[in-house]
Amino acid sequence: MVAVFCVVAVSVVVWKACAFVAMAAALLAVGWRVLAAPGSWRRRVGAAATPAGGAECGLSAAAIDALPASEYERPLGSGGAPACSVCLDDVRGGETVRRLPACGHLYHAACIDAWLRSHTTCPLCRSDLSPRRRRATATGRGHS
Structure with a gap:
């Protein structure tokens, strides 16, 4: 049983x-x-x-290219090198970098370009970099 x-x-x-x-x-x-x-x-x-213009989630190539890019020069007497918050590697002298105009954060140009193709904000502080939203906010038509 x-x-x-x-x-x-x-x-x-x-x-x-x-x-x-x-x-x-x-x-x-x-x-x-x-x-x-x-x-x-x-x-x-x-x-x-997607917006009526057919844009994807991130910034357009033209908007990314319009962001200032320059060759990084380490300031004299500075302590450590700044780190790119996208790849987490140090920024070295001679590398191409972008300083975001909305917040001033510094990134490798290739890293932030890849980020901005799918996002419209700074990876650190989430400042909005979308030209359309910045214009709307500046003219007082932004959403709260």
């Missing part, structure tokens, strides 16, 4: 485990197809949320 009970208990647990694994695999397969499909819901939501 005890042996029959043990066999039934083990088979029920194994059956439930197999059913759970099969259900999880099916959900994962369906979810993967939805996310990876061309025109998936993420792309449709992103397209609907």
Whole structure:
């Protein structure tokens, strides 16, 4: 009697485990197809949320290129080198850097350019660098 009970208990647990694994695999397969499909819901939501001008989430190439870039020169008598907050590496003399006009934070040009292609804010202080939003705020039409 005890042996029959043990066999039934083990088979029920194994059956439930197999059913759970099969259900999880099916959900994962369906979810993967939805996310990876061309025109998936993420792309449709992103397209609907895009501004009328068709711009993506970040700044345009023209807006990024308009930001001041220069060759970094380490000030005499300064302690350590500043660190780029995007790649976390020190900025060395002779490297091309950008100092963001909204806040003055300094980054490697390539690092901040990559960041700004998908964001419109400073990585450190979140100052908005979007030309459209800055104009709206300056004229008093910005959202609060």
